[in-house]
Structures are given as C-alpha cells and as structure tokens.
Amino acid sequence: MPTFSFRNTSTGAVTTLAGNVPFNVSGLLPDGTYTVQALSDEAPATITIATASAVLPDQVADLSVTEGDGEITLTWSAPADGGSAITDYLIEVDSGSGFAAVTDGVSANTGFTHTGLTNGTAYTYRVAAVTAVGTGSFSATASGTPFSLAIPAEAEADAQGHWFFGTDNVTDSDMITGQALTANGAQPTRSSGYLSILGQGNGLLSHVADSADITFCAVVRRPQGASRAILGGVMDSGAGVEQAGWSPFTWDTNDLHVRNKGGTEIVELDNSSPLDAFYFLAVSLSATGEHVYFRGTLGTSIVSSGNAGRGTVRAVNVALGDVHFDAGSFVGSFDCAEMIVWQSAKSVAELEAILQRSRDRLAARGITVLAP
Secondary structure: OOEEEEEEOOOOOEEEEEOOOOOOOOOOOOOOEEEEEEOOOOOOOEEEEEOOOOOOOOOOEEEEEEEOOOOEEEEEEOOOOOOOOEEEEEEEEEOOOOOEEOOOOOOOOOEEEEOOOOOOOOEEEEEEEEEOOOEOOOOOOEEEOOOOOOOOOOOOOOOOEEEEOOOOOOOOEOOOOOOEOEEEOOOOEEEOOEEEEOOOOOEEEEEEEOOOOEEEEEEEEOOOOOOOEEOEEOOOOOOHHHOOEEEEEEOOOOOEEEEEEOOOEEEEEEOOOOOOOEEEEEEEEOOOOEEEEEEEOOOOOEEEEEEOOOOOOOOOEEEEEOOOOOOOOOOOOEEEEEEEEEOOOOOHHHHHHHHHHHHHHHHHOOOOEOOO
16 A cells, blocks of 8 residues: 655645545645645645635624623624634624624633623623624624612512513513513503503413412503403413413403402402502412402402312413403403512401502602502
C-alpha cells in the first residue's frame, strides 16, 4: 500500500497518509488560496486550494425570556456562522421608546441576564449574531415583565392568588406569585383600575386549582342593560350527572346567583344587585359541606350560608369570567377590578374583614366599591 506525505505550505504541517485516504486540510481562513505540497513521488507535486468567502451569520432562533425580580434572563440558539466564527451577540431592548443596544460586553455565550430593570415594565428583546463579516439578522422578538418577589403590603398574603386589574397590569400578573392569568377566548380590554370581559367563552384562567376548601372573591361591575353572565369559578355546562363545579353568575338584569352543582345548586343571593357600580362578591366552600355566599357592604352584607354539601371538586383551575361554562345563554359582559382566590374556606366575619381591606385597596386605585 503506497504512503503519501503532504506539507501545508502555509503552516508547515506535514501529514502522512496510507492508501487511498482523503486528505483534509483544516485551519484555513475564508477568501484564501493555499498550496499543499506532495513529498511522495506517487502524489501530484502541488495541490491548490481556494477557500470560499464567508457570509453573514444566519438569524438567531429560539429566543426566550425568564422574568425575575428587577431582571430578565434571555436564552437563544446559536445560528450557522456563515463560515466565520461568531464572536459576539448584539442584544437590543425596547421598553416603550424603541429598540436600543444593551451594554453586555463581548461574548459568544447564548444567554444573558439583563439586570437593573423596573418591575412592572414590559421589555421586548431581539438578538443578532456578530462575526468578522458583520451582524446577521435579528431574531424574532420576545417580551417579559420583571416583578417583585416581595409580596406587596396590600396583597392578601395567605391567598394562593391576588390580582389587581387595569392598564398598570397588562399581563394580569398575580401580586403573590407573579404568575399571569391566561386569556381564554377574546382578550379583555383594560382601563384605569379595571378590565372588561366579553361574554360567552371569554375569561381569564388562573394557576389556582379548584380544591375541597376554596374561596373566590371579586369586585365586579355590570353595565346597564347587561345580559346574563358567568362571573367566574369552575362550573361546567354538562347535563345530569356530568354537571359539576361552582360559579357566581347573573341571571335577569339585577339578579345575582351562585350555583354549586351537587351542593346547594342554584341560590339567588340578590335580586337588586347594582348596575354601573362596583360591588364585592365571594363564594366560599369547605370540604365538610359548609358554604358562604356573600355580597358585601359593611354592616348590611347579603349572606347565604349553611351546610348543603361541597359538590364535586373539579380537576380544573379557577377562572374569572366564562372559561369553563361556555353556553349560549350567558353572553353578558362585566368589569372586574380585583380577584382573590384561597384554597381555604372563609367565615362571614373573615369575608367582612376582606371586604373592608378590598374597599381600602381599591379606593387608593380610584375605584369605589358601592353599597347596594
């Protein structure tokens, strides 16, 4: 078997090959011409190699963000480098005034944590790869909103979720965990201090699962001429034994009801609930069958309580609006300024205290919770 020796005349490196084995020349630069010299009689005297021109790197892919307290962590996938090694990534951010470069030094790492951010402000990012040839195309954008890990003083700290709504919470993020509600159907519209949910099949799904002990509180407002509306909860629209869940809902113009399928069934809590005014309502159920249905105003709150059975605990999460029921007889819209969910039962006295705190919290946000 013949043996061949070759010298890279650029580097002086000698490679010896036995038999009909391909000879790979590595370490060459783009746009170059190289000569490989044969040292064996059996091989050609010289081989000329011309390397191709490098091009811009491909677009960065898979950009994602993880929100934290005053910071957002970015990760992405490295693109094809176009023949020239990636030496850096250009990161740009837009917090409302257009994109600008982030000061992050020079690094080929596929991740970066942007610190010193303002909690509650939305930040949108894009990333491009940089090589000796130039800067590639920017990635698709990814957005995030940093949040405080400290529970705000106004939050119900023992709750599993507590939300203020409005233009200052465009992600519908929970004050306690930072988790955002998930829109089902049409996106809600937001105004100063509250949001509006539109009828059948539309609502926001929380991260809090239905449980044997559960309490749902919301401050809601219905417009004049409003149609029937599911205000929240977990009730489905199945028939017969398939029916399950609980929900507060409105029926005729001023009627406020609660249904707990398999428990109290339908209870008319109030037949004169106000329109065009915010009021506090609560549904509390316990594993031992006790219930409290509550429409609040200090001193004269409307209460239905007793022990009629818990009903089935559904394997779904608590919603605001009509996420689970979705029936054509409930198409009404409503506004909501605040929602709180506990995986524990509350007494009438506890709900009265929560109402007072809610009135104070919302007054500071420009929302008045009215008496009936």
